Amino acid sequence: MPVKKKILLAVDDSVHSKQAVQYAVRMSSFVSELSYTLFNVQPAISQFLTDEAKTSLKAKFALEKTRKKRKENAEHLLADYKSQMIRMGIDEKRIETKTLSQKTGIAKDILEYAQEGLWDAIVVGRRGLSRAQEIFMGSLTSTLAEHSKLIPLWIIDGEISSEKIMIAIDGSQSSLRAVDHFSFIASQNPNIKATLLHVVPGLRDVCEIDIEDRDGDIEDIFVQGDKKCVDRFLVHAYQKFKEAGIRDDQIEIREIKALRNVGKAIAEEAEKEDYGTLIIGRRGNSKAFFMGSVSKYVLDKSADRAVWLVP
Known part of the structure; x- marks a missing residue:
């Protein structure tokens, strides 16, 4: 009996994530019992606004509005990717979506979530920084590659x-x-x-x-x-x-x-x-x-x- 496999697709609204999704869908042609979780970490909210919300009612309302908006944007993004995957032939039952607010950093949040859920692989599109920029500035991809010590990381570059x-x-x-x-x-x-x-x-x-x-x-x-x-x-x-x-x-x-x-x-x-x-x-x-x-x-x-x- 085929063993079920599950991969975590860490996505944002970049072309690199679109390419990662396309690659992951193609994997279904030779990977039996493959399921997907589309995962998005929402951008961090200003620490200043968070601190102000503790003492200011106006700042508190602004903080709640920002959180709601970012969650809605993330859910809309994930729904779009899910629809795209369904159009490409993936059964809707094999696709889950999940979004979380950023806690410590996008890369670390992805790794922690993947380890907690025991995914078989993390799939991510290579970000738009050039190789030279990555050396001096770092990137989400290089940070994941450096610290993913338990779960295999699939890095997708291009089409x-x-x-x-x-x-x-x-x-x-x-x-x-x-x-x-x-x-x-x-x-x-x-x-x-x-x-x-x-x-x-x-x-x-x-x-x-x-x-x-x-x-x-x-x-x-x-x-x-x-x-x-x-x-x-x-x-x-x-x-x-x-x-x-x-x-x-x-x-x-x-x-x-x-x-x-x-x-x-x-x-x-x-x-x-x-x-x-x-x-x-x-x-x-x-x-x-x-x-x-x-x-x-x-x-x-x-x-x-x-x-x-x-x-």
Whole structure:
């Protein structure tokens, strides 16, 4: 019997949220028993107005009016998204809506609500800041990516047409959780296909000290060790696929060598082969894997595709 899955669609009135909703609807074509919760965090109300309302009747009325208006706007927004999803073929019974006033911050409020409800994934559109602006200013997307440590985060960038799926693996527990998440989401689908991409790293990717005088024997030993690690990993990965009802012939394995760095190799492969969805573990064998040389690079360079970050 198919297992029910539920995703939390964190939305606002931006084009990025519209693209996230479109992607989430498309997922219903290969994810059985998928339900949605459209979730909106209302903008924060001025602390000045909140403080004034404690002593001023006029300010109190203004505060209540503001709260009512923001709730109405949020409910109207969610109703519009729900209608759009129904027109796209989603059963109304599979869509819920929820809006809350902002408490501590939009990203934290989304994470807290998702954790309380035990959603299987949070889906969010990448906000309009450029990559350079995100570095200096931060964004909702980057904050969610930094702090979502329990629930997988699906970050949708642009309009995605490709149905091809890549899972980046490195033999780590984190990449095994990425495989597990995909297996759960895609379970019992006889038509879904995915590529496991293993990028063989060089010594520079595992050693913080630049090795000028590289020894060929050391490099060979390292590569052999990496191969053994990934071979052991694949045994566990295929077991998860089997338990999810995914056949061996639905999975392709690709291996490439990192010419410069692992993150760049993954991003370039995704671009070259036109993968619409890229699934990657939040942290790999290297301590700097996430928000460092690999996952952060992949997220920064993945335009017009979905990146699933799995903790």
